[in-house]
Amino acid sequence: MTQDQLIHQIKTKQSFLCIGLDVDLNKIPEVLLKEDDPIFAFNKAIIDATHHLCVAYKPNTAFYEAYGLKGWKALEKTIAYLNEKYPEIFTIADAKRGDIGNTSAMYAKAFFEDLAFDSVTVAPYMGKDSVEPFLSFENKYTILLALTSNVGAYDFQTKNVDDKALYKHVLETSKTWENAERLMYVVGATKAEFLEDIRKIIPDSFLLVPGVGAQGGSLEEVCKYGMNKNIGLLINSSRGIIYASKETDFAEAADLKAKELQSAMAAILDRSES
């Protein structure tokens, strides 16, 4: 997918919502546990109920890896279903990979070629040669962890190295890499006060912003400081949407929660245009 296609979708749907598919078998309706593949059955119902309100889905691979082969098969079926039925939707494998070059090349192949995701999250800690293999794929995006939503982000990411916060080094250095136009960045919604500074360094890049809803981040604050001329934001909510109900009405409840966020986004877009 190209960024222009993503931007077109955002404008058409008046939404920059990304729904996180973090499936925990202890949290899904009991009736689904009788299905051959409960994880896929849950995802399919959530996707069919919410696809008109969001522009991206983000399965976090941890929730699939935790169930071994069955989990990975459910992930394969989920991405295949999205690519076949809703090809306009941007897909993110939240896998937080990154290793020495030849290993990263295999991760890139797994997520971009085998599974055919549009993007994958990558940790920047091992530097340029660990990220480059991901960047070599045309029309695929590498979403680099810049400033994460968790409290542990203050352990390293905001600490100064040569008088500059480490996360700023990540932004400044990565934007000089070959194919940097294929980079997007993770910035937690809980770190909205950093967004003004972040936008000074990467004014045009898309940001994947997790942390609204369950983690307490504010949609309004993120948009105030993080939005750019192309909107430039993908705001993720996982638990707040997919676990809105544990009863048989779970998909309708997810649709309602997604609608709340999409309506708030449409109002923000409307305000920003006038």
Ligand SMILES: O=c1ccn([C@@H]2O[C@H](COP(=O)(O)O)[C@@H](O)[C@H]2O)c(=O)[nH]1
């Ligand atoms: O900084 C980060 C990076 C990734 N995540 C992931 O996003 C979702 C958030 O889920 P919620 O249920 O909406 O809190 C989850 O997959 C995280 O692993 C993040 O939260 N923060």
